[in-house]
Amino acid sequence: GLKIATIGGGSSYTPELIEGFIKYHSELPVREIWLVDIEEGKEKLEIVGNLAKRMVQKAGVSIEIHLTLDRKEALKSADFVTTQFRVGQLAARELDERIPLKHGVLGQETNGPGGLFKALRTIPVILEICREMEEFCPNAWLINFTNPAGMVTEAVLRYSNIDKVVGLCNVPIGMEMGVAKLLEVDHKKVRIDFAGLNHMVYGLDVFVDGVSVKDLVISLITDPDKSITMQNIHAMGWEPEFIRALAVFPCPYHNYYYKAGDMLEKELENFKEGGTRAEVVKKLEEELFELYKNPALAVKPPQLEMRGGAYYSDAAVRLIHSMYTDKRDIQAVNTMNNGAIASIPFDSAVEVSCIITKDGPKPIAMGDLPIQVRGLVNQMKSFERVAIDAAINGDYGTALLAMTINPLVPSDRIAKVILDEMLESHKKYLPQF
Ligand code: NAD
Ligand code: G6P
Ligand code: MN
Ligand code: MN
Numbered sequence: 001g002l003k004i005a006t007i008g009g010g011s012s013y014t015p016e017l018i019e020g021f022i023k024y025h026s027e028l029p030v031r032e033i034w035l036v037d038i039e040e041g042k043e044k045l046e047i048v049g050n051l052a053k054r055m056v057q058k059a060g061v062s063i064e065i066h067l068t069l070d071r072k073e074a075l076k077s078a079d080f081v082t083t084q085f086r087v088g089q090l091a092a093r094e095l096d097e098r099i100p101l102k103h104g105v106l107g108q109e110t111n112g113p114g115g116l117f118k119a120l121r122t123i124p125v126i127l128e129i130c131r132e133m134e135e136f137c138p139n140a141w142l143i144n145f146t147n148p149a150g151m152v153t154e155a156v157l158r159y160s161n162i163d164k165v166v167g168l169c170n171v172p173i174g175m176e177m178g179v180a181k182l183l184e185v186d187h188k189k190v191r192i193d194f195a196g197l198n199h200m201v202y203g204l205d206v207f208v209d210g211v212s213v214k215d216l217v218i219s220l221i222t223d224p225d226k227s228i229t230m231q232n233i234h235a236m237g238w239e240p241e242f243i244r245a246l247a248v249f250p251c252p253y254h255n256y257y258y259k260a261g262d263m264l265e266k267e268l269e270n271f272k273e274g275g276t277r278a279e280v281v282k283k284l285e286e287e288l289f290e291l292y293k294n295p296a297l298a299v300k301p302p303q304l305e306m307r308g309g310a311y312y313s314d315a316a317v318r319l320i321h322s323m324y325t326d327k328r329d330i331q332a333v334n335t336m337n338n339g340a341i342a343s344i345p346f347d348s349a350v351e352v353s354c355i356i357t358k359d360g361p362k363p364i365a366m367g368d369l370p371i372q373v374r375g376l377v378n379q380m381k382s383f384e385r386v387a388i389d390a391a392i393n394g395d396y397g398t399a400l401l402a403m404t405i406n407p408l409v410p411s412d413r414i415a416k417v418i419l420d421e422m423l424e425s426h427k428k429y430l431p432q433f
Pocket of ligand 4: 149
């Protein structure tokens with residue numbers, strides 16, 4: 001049987017993951033799941049871990065659930081390590097969202113200054129986990145869900161000795177599910193050729209039963225009621241002539257780039273009414289943990305669907321299943337580019353459709369991105385690479401460079417103001433600076 005170690009086990013998403021392992025249990029013989037957290041997350045770990053125990057018991061599957069604060073013990077001889085942690089908890093996310101907003105810049109978990117600082121806090125921790133993996137489970141696969149998932153995965157690929165890493169996001173599976181719903185077809189018939197970066201991915205083509213429906217999908221999503229999005233992103237619909245001319249299927253996060261002004265306005269409005277997404281999530285989380293505490297509950301409650309991570313378990317367990325069985329089906333993940341997308345450096349992480357094998361994801365060659373999106377993707381990749389360098393070297397100039405070249409930051413002066421304030425507020429979680 002397989003041993004899974006889940007770092008950030010106290011996450012409210014854990015029941016989602018457990019549900020996935022239960023569903024697949026006959027084909028994916030998981031024997032032990034070790035949920036790991038830190039002192040600050042102890043209480044959450046207890047509550048969600050006990051729910052996980054009730055879930056496997058009710059389902060009648062023989063999976064042992066272990067709860068621990070001892071990461072090394074959890075990693076020992078693990079086959080798969082999944083990561084879903086948040087350095088600095090939601091309080092840090094709140095700062096990531098609020099500080100840029102004060103200066104008229106988008107405040108978002110993985111985009112703009114917020115995404116930069118989430119990377120700066122998270123990369124040192126993931127590299128520490130990699131060093132422990134070298135010692136305690138050198139053959140394990142690391143399935144990273146921790147945001148910013150693209151940059152975190154690239155940091156592992158370029159700056160650790162762990163090569164067996166896959167970065168995972170629910171956006172690609174969410175887009176496929178969205179298309180299936182829109183066209184009222186079974187999601188298994190839908191396939192999208194994905195290429196780009198995490199939260200900056202495009203559907204280059206969209207197929208139902210192998211026939212392209214890209215133009216139809218693009219026409220439909222001009223209607224705001226039909227736009228495909230996630231719970232955490234307010235989609236407004238696209239200008240029909242713009243999206244037809246773009247000629248590729250954008251992901252929900254492209255709202256922040258092609259509708260930057262409108263999204264910022266909307267965010268400021270939300271902020272005045274009830275706070276940023278972090279505050280919304282705080283309330284949702286409190287409600288969820290109240291439900292999780294109920295000893296009569298032994299399934300994933302539907303309220304979890306209010307979070308942005310829909311289909312996380314499907315994506316994670318489907319990936320692990322295909323790797324374990326050498327299934328060779330197609331899934332979009334974050335992995336080393338190696339030339340799959342021309343004009344993005346070979347040694348960069350990209351989010352791309354891959355054949356999933358026992359030796360990991362093999363990216364499908366996509367050629368180059370169409371000229372109309374190539375520049376933005378390359379600009380984001382430049383930002384990501386500089387941001388990763390800053391996370392590693394803790395150099396002020398490198399961090400300011402990353403902040404300034406981010407497409408959502410309007411000037412070097414505002415970049416510096418935001419950078420200084422965020423460096424100060426997050427000091428506790430930035431040992432490298
Ligand atoms: P959360 O705030 O509930 O954090 C999860 C747990 O991580 C908490 O219990 C916390 O105590 C713990 N933690 C913090 N630092 C840790 C450390 N150093 N080691 C071990 N555990 C630690 O977060 P969440 O909302 O459940 O999200 C978890 C992560 O998953 C975040 O990084 C989030 O951005 C990411 N996420 C990714 C996707 C995706 O598409 N890839 C989707 C949803 C969420
Ligand atoms: C989407 C993204 C995730 C992101 C999440 C936020 O699912 O793919 O990467 O972390 O939404 O959701 P939340 O409910 O925390 O705002
Ligand atoms: Mn390496
Ligand atoms: Mn994501």
